[in-house]
Amino acid sequence: MTDKPITWQRDADELPLRKLAPAMRRGMKGRCPSCGEGKLFRSYLKTVDACAHCGEEIHHHRADDAPPYFTIAIVAHIVVPLLLIVERGWAPDLWIHSAIFLPMTILLCLLFLPPVKGALIGLQWAYYMHGFDPRSGGAEDWDGVGFVSWTPPR
């Protein structure tokens, strides 16, 4: 058995570290994850192609279904306990529940969706995912090692 400790070293050609929390925070605020100045969205959920301030390309993010997934998880953890508290405390009619919690759920989802999407784009930027990796040449289906390819089974 060898006494030599196993140590981990960064490769010299490795990409510089990007801090995750500031990138996600900037994205959550609807700002470019790189500089925090330029706008991230040109409309409600449509991202800009590139940051107007620093030029960082944003178009190749792959947030896909993750923002709705996390938004549903967050909103459910707010609405369901409130619904149960109201039911246990006052047991109102079903139409009163519907009048309170359906609009609340829709409103909270609409409020949370852009910041959650921005945070996930910040995460992808910080981890050089997809086209944010300069070695990808801008390709969106790059996993940091090679191009992701998948062929459907026959």
Ligand SMILES: [Zn+2]
């Ligand atoms: Zn920027």
